[in-house]
Amino acid sequence: MSRSEMVRIERHLNRRKVADFLFAMVGLLCLLFALLTLLALMYDLARTGVPRLSLDFLASFPSRFADRSGILSAWVGTLCVMAVTAVAVIPVGVAAGVYLEEYAPKNALTAIIELNIINLAAIPSITFGLMALGLFVYEFGFGQSILTAGLTLGLLVLPIVIVTTREAIRAIPNTIREAAYAVGASKWQVVQHHIVPYSAGGILTGIIISLSRAIGETAPLITIGALTFIAFLPTPPVSGDAPYVSFQWLMDPFTVMPIQMFNWVSRPQPEFHVNAAATGVILLAMTLVMNGAAIYIRYRFRKRVKW
Amino acid sequence: MGIDQELKMTRPLSVQKTVSFTSAKHPARRLRRLREAVIESLLLLAAGSSVFVTLAIVFILVSESLPFFKHVPILEFLTGREWTPMFSDPKFGILPLVAGTFLTTGIALLLAIPMGTIAAVFLSEYMPARAREVVKPALELLAAVPTVVYGFFALLFVTPLLQKALPDLAGFNVLSAGLVIGVMIIPYVSSLSEDAMRAVPSHLREASYAVGATRFQTSFRVVIPAGFSGLTSAYVLGISRAVGETMVVAIAAGMQPNLTINPTEPAATITAFIVQVSLGDLPHGSIGYQSIYVAGLTLLSLTLAFNLIGFALRRKFREAY
Amino acid sequence: MVNTTQEAATAGGDEMRAEIRRLSFSYGDKTVVKSVSMPIYKDRITALIGPSGCGKTTLLRCFNRMHDLYNDTEYEGEIALLPENRNILSSDIDPIEVRMRISMVFQKPNPFPKSIFENVAYGLRVRGVKRRSFIEETVERALAQAGLWNEVKDRLGASALALSGGQQQRLCIARALATDPEIVLLDEPTSALDPISTAHIEELVVTLKQNVTIVIVTHNLHQAARISDYTGFMYLGELIEFGRTPGLFTKPKDARTESYITGRFG
Numbered sequence: 001m002s003r004s005e006m007v008r009i010e011r012h013l014n015r016r017k018v019a020d021f022l023f024a025m026v027g028l029l030c031l032l033f034a035l036l037t038l039l040a041l042m043y044d045l046a047r048t049g050v051p052r053l054s055l056d057f058l059a060s061f062p063s064r065f066a067d068r069s070g071i072l073s074a075w076v077g078t079l080c081v082m083a084v085t086a087v088a089v090i091p092v093g094v095a096a097g098v099y100l101e102e103y104a105p106k107n108a109l110t111a112i113i114e115l116n117i118i119n120l121a122a123i124p125s126i127t128f129g130l131m132a133l134g135l136f137v138y139e140f141g142f143g144q145s146i147l148t149a150g151l152t153l154g155l156l157v158l159p160i161v162i163v164t165t166r167e168a169i170r171a172i173p174n175t176i177r178e179a180a181y182a183v184g185a186s187k188w189q190v191v192q193h194h195i196v197p198y199s200a201g202g203i204l205t206g207i208i209i210s211l212s213r214a215i216g217e218t219a220p221l222i223t224i225g226a227l228t229f230i231a232f233l234p235t236p237p238v239s240g241d242a243p244y245v246s247f248q249w250l251m252d253p254f255t256v257m258p259i260q261m262f263n264w265v266s267r268p269q270p271e272f273h274v275n276a277a278a279t280g281v282i283l284l285a286m287t288l289v290m291n292g293a294a295i296y297i298r299y300r301f302r303k304r305v306k307w
Numbered sequence: 308m309g310i311d312q313e314l315k316m317t318r319p320l321s322v323q324k325t326v327s328f329t330s331a332k333h334p335a336r337r338l339r340r341l342r343e344a345v346i347e348s349l350l351l352l353a354a355g356s357s358v359f360v361t362l363a364i365v366f367i368l369v370s371e372s373l374p375f376f377k378h379v380p381i382l383e384f385l386t387g388r389e390w391t392p393m394f395s396d397p398k399f400g401i402l403p404l405v406a407g408t409f410l411t412t413g414i415a416l417l418l419a420i421p422m423g424t425i426a427a428v429f430l431s432e433y434m435p436a437r438a439r440e441v442v443k444p445a446l447e448l449l450a451a452v453p454t455v456v457y458g459f460f461a462l463l464f465v466t467p468l469l470q471k472a473l474p475d476l477a478g479f480n481v482l483s484a485g486l487v488i489g490v491m492i493i494p495y496v497s498s499l500s501e502d503a504m505r506a507v508p509s510h511l512r513e514a515s516y517a518v519g520a521t522r523f524q525t526s527f528r529v530v531i532p533a534g535f536s537g538l539t540s541a542y543v544l545g546i547s548r549a550v551g552e553t554m555v556v557a558i559a560a561g562m563q564p565n566l567t568i569n570p571t572e573p574a575a576t577i578t579a580f581i582v583q584v585s586l587g588d589l590p591h592g593s594i595g596y597q598s599i600y601v602a603g604l605t606l607l608s609l610t611l612a613f614n615l616i617g618f619a620l621r622r623k624f625r626e627a628y
Numbered sequence: 629m630v631n632t633t634q635e636a637a638t639a640g641g642d643e644m645r646a647e648i649r650r651l652s653f654s655y656g657d658k659t660v661v662k663s664v665s666m667p668i669y670k671d672r673i674t675a676l677i678g679p680s681g682c683g684k685t686t687l688l689r690c691f692n693r694m695h696d697l698y699n700d701t702e703y704e705g706e707i708a709l710l711p712e713n714r715n716i717l718s719s720d721i722d723p724i725e726v727r728m729r730i731s732m733v734f735q736k737p738n739p740f741p742k743s744i745f746e747n748v749a750y751g752l753r754v755r756g757v758k759r760r761s762f763i764e765e766t767v768e769r770a771l772a773q774a775g776l777w778n779e780v781k782d783r784l785g786a787s788a789l790a791l792s793g794g795q796q797q798r799l800c801i802a803r804a805l806a807t808d809p810e811i812v813l814l815d816e817p818t819s820a821l822d823p824i825s826t827a828h829i830e831e832l833v834v835t836l837k838q839n840v841t842i843v844i845v846t847h848n849l850h851q852a853a854r855i856s857d858y859t860g861f862m863y864l865g866e867l868i869e870f871g872r873t874p875g876l877f878t879k880p881k882d883a884r885t886e887s888y889i890t891g892r893f894g
Contacts, residue, residue, distance in 0.1 A: 016521045016523070016524065017521065019521070019523050020521040020522055020523040020524075023425075023428075023522075023523045023526075024429070024433050024522075024523075026425060027425050027426065027428060027429025027433055028429065030422045030425045030426040030429065031426050031429060031430075031442060031446070033422065034422065034426065034446055034449060034490065034493050034494075034497075035442075035445060035446065037449075037490045038445075038448060038449050038452070040460075040464065041452065041456070041457070041460045041464070044460065044463070044464045045456065045459065045460070048463075091353070092353045092356055093353075095349065095350045095353035095354070096350070096353040096354040096356065096357060098350055099347075099350035099351055099353060099354040100354055103347055103350055103351070104354070105699070106699065112358065113354050113355065113357060113358055116357055116358050116361050117357050119361070119614065120357060120360065120361060121544065121547075122543070122544060122547035122610055122614055123361075123364065123547075123551070123607065123610065124547070124550065124551020124552075124553070124578065124606055124607070124610060125551060125553070126551060126553050126578050126581055126582075126603065126606070127364055127368065127551075127603050127606060127607050128360075128364065129581075129585075130364075130367065130368060130371075130581070130599065130600060130603040131360075131363050131364040131367045131368065133585075134367035134368075134370075134371050134600070135363055135367055138591055155360050158356070158357060158360065159357065162354075162357065173738075175734055175736060175738040176738055176740060177697070178694060178697070178732075178734065178738070179734065179738045179739075179740065179800070179803075180740070180750070180754075181694065181697060181727060182692060182694065182727055182731055182732040182734075182804070183727065183728075183731055183750055183751035183754065183803060183804065183806075183807055184724050184725070184727040184728035184731075184751060184754055184755065184807065185724075185750075185754040186339060186343060186724055186754070187343060187347075188342065188343055188346050189754050193750070193753075193754075194740060198741060212451060213451075215453070216451075216452070216453025216454065216455065216456070217453075217454075218453070218454060218455045218553070218554050219454075219553035219554055219557075219578065219581075219582060222582050222585050222586060223581060223582070223585045223599070225585065225589075228586070258453055258455040258554075261455050261456075261459070262455050262458070262554065262557075262558065265455070265458060265459050265462065265463075265558055266558065273459075273463060276459055277459065280453075280455070280456045280459055283453050283455075283456060284452060284453065284456055287451050287452065287453060288448065288451070291447075291448060291451045295444050327712055327714070328712075328714055328716075328720075328721045328722070328725050328726075329722065329725065330720060331720050331722075336722055339722075339724075
């Protein structure tokens with residue numbers, strides 16, 4: 001190899017090294033850009049919204065005067081809707097996940113179900129709202145109620161629960177199943193005594209993630225007709241008179257926090273933007289806490305059980 | 308003490324032994340079989356519910372849209388350049404909404420695909436595993452922020468910021484909405500891409516390093532081509548999210564249907580139109596009611612089309628390690 | 629000892645507990661066990677040896693119908709449980725009932741991530757046994773039989789995963805014994821253990837045969853020679869030779885058996 005050739009190769013190598021380094025910088029910048037945007041968003045929201053937070057804000061109904069408005073009906077509505085969503089999605093999602101991992105034969109039906117779950121993730125959330133408007137509101141006659149809203153969000157986040165349940169179950173080694181079968185357990189006993197308890201951490205993570213997604217979801221609820229201005233609370237579920245327990249609240253009209261926020265941010269007056277920011281702070285805090293909890297639980301369970 | 312000693316205290320107890328095998332008709336066995344079958348059917352029903360959701364969406368969108376086409380010829384719907392369904396002289400050309408959707412999506416993708424891919428390469432090929440464990444969940448938080456909060460951010464932070472550079476920028480504009488959607492979908496693109504890249508077996512990387520390639524060359528000449536089908540999935544999911552994104556555009560892009568390719572103007576997307584109409588009082592069966600279903604059906608078809616293209620691309624570039 | 633009244637159907641004084649009759653087993657179109665016939669003697673240890681992939685584990689798993697858990701499997705021939713002479717592979721028989729009478733210990737210790745107590749009690753729980761005192765007695769008896777009682781009696785509520793590998797395997801043996809099975813299947817039970825734990829388990833297995841019939845699969849020829857009464861040598865899915873252990877190891881009749889036990893292959 002001639003001397004000039006070696007110099008050439010070395011120069012080329014240096015150029016490649018520089019390219020490598022430059023790319024690393026670009027990559028770092030991309031990550032930083034994304035994370036800094038997140039920080040900017042949180043900072044901007046907090047700067048505008050946090051000073052507005054007070055007990056009054058939580059305990060007041062919305063009003064046409066920005067400084068007298070609050071999110072009482074919105075957070076109560078969010079809680080009620082989330083309760084319905086959780087009750088709807090947890091059993092169905094976990095059962096579906098268990099079926100697909102433990103029972104499903106390898107046939108066309110299973111393949112269709114699996115493909116369908118993947119594709120549901122790509123369907124725009126607003127079309128869930130349109131479906132719910134046609135089906136739940138008019139066809140089933142549930143009206144523009146908490147029940148409709150909860151079911152709609154439940155269907156929307158169902159794939160998340162199914163997919164995380166399946167992942168959690170898949171982590172259980174087959175030897176555990178065989179150990180249970182070998183002493184005479186039936187399939188359902190294996191599921192009930194082993195599969196579900198051992199995947200509980202992963203399932204819980206999925207449930208929290210799905211509810212955190214549902215809590216911030218706005219578009220489908222607007223479609224089914226959530227009210228943007230609501231100055232009363234749903235019927236209390238318990239009362240002093242017989243029969244003491246009432247499910248009337250399921251049929252009540254509602255608003256939720258993201259819709260309240262949307263309503264305020266859409267108004268021209270900056271005072272209402274402050275209210276929107278304050279609502280956003282609470283909403284964001286809730287989703288971040290839920291996501292943090294999910295990450296923590298996943299981490300804990302991964303540490304605890306080493307198969 | 309030894310095993311023999313232990314055994315002394317351990318005469319076999321009489322567990323109620325199965326004396327002989329039961330026949331298939333034995334009541335206990337029938338009961339058990341029945342119970343297992345009932346449980347299995349219930350679980351199957353739960354799994355099938357996801358298919359029910361899809362069928363319900365398609366069925367409702369189609370059936371509620373059909374009456375619309377009795378009033379409006381399909382050709383006029385597809386080629387009309389004005390969309391004013393709530394006016395006294397309504398016009399039903401979907402093009403302005405489709406244009407608005409493509410414009411926001413396009414801007415979002417121009418931001419999200421390069422940044423998401425580069426971030427994914429960086430996470431997968433450059434970053435130590437420990438740092439990745441922290442950074443990846445942090446990045447995924449971007450996907451956890453409620454979209455209405457992103458709308459607030461686009462309208463009241465990004466737009467004023469952009470107006471400093473572009474003084475002509477309207478208060479409601481497509482640019483800011485598109486950019487914010489882009490940031491929002493970065494984690495969808497980067498997370499799935501990173502999974503795809505890490506699934507590329509390390510012997511391929513080692514082969515590349517062994518002939519003297521740098522990380523940069525290995526990433527772009529070996530890892531990305533090998534993981535291309537996974538990258539396609541990531542992009543398609545990102546596109547689906549951007550096309551279907553509603554709140555950011557409803558808040559920050561204005562809601563006027565506007566057939567334009569100028570991102571500094573306000574415009575409406577398909578989703579924003581649905582929101583706008585839904586906010587008003589909407590009698591069941593009115594033309595306004597039908598029009599949101601037609602819009603929804605268009606949206607679903609667009610999403611489906613992108614997914615089919617993705618599916619075809621994936622088939623073509625399926626990795627064979 | 630439990631009823632040794634019948635001395636019929638014996639070979640050299642040993643009574644048959646089960647008999648494999650022309651058993652073949654296949655996954656899909658791949659036949660892994662080919663027309664194997666052999667006896668299993670009551671309260672004796674029968675070892676199955678052979679090079680890896682010879683079908684010994686597959687044969688063992690036929691005994692408690694573990695293959696039923698997976699698709700595309702097919703049994704042909706029978707395994708008759710004696711003295712009632714019922715073919716446990718018959719589709720009329722519920723695999724769950726088979727597993728209630730024939731339990732199994734696996735290659736790698738696989739305790740449930742539950743307490744020590746619950747691991748051993750599990751076989752009773754799935755049978756619907758509720759009586760606390762009975763469960764407690766049985767757990768103690770099974771742990772004692774498995775030589776683990778003294779080590780764990782003060783921490784029955786602790787997680788089974790906290791035990792050492794050897795202890796975990798003895799726990800799995802206790803779990804298999806708690807239901808008072810007629811046959812216990814051991815699938816290379818010491819392959820994942822250190823020599824000391826291995827010795828402990830071998831000693832234990834020999835003691836157990838006072839009460840229970842044992843079939844053990846092992847890749848360790850010395851282990852088979854040390855602990856078993858009968859040995860079957862399998863090769864490419866077939867049973868090449870079966871006989872009393874000392875005879876098979878000292879005077880193998882088949883050249884392949886001889887090659888294998890002298891270490892020429894495997």
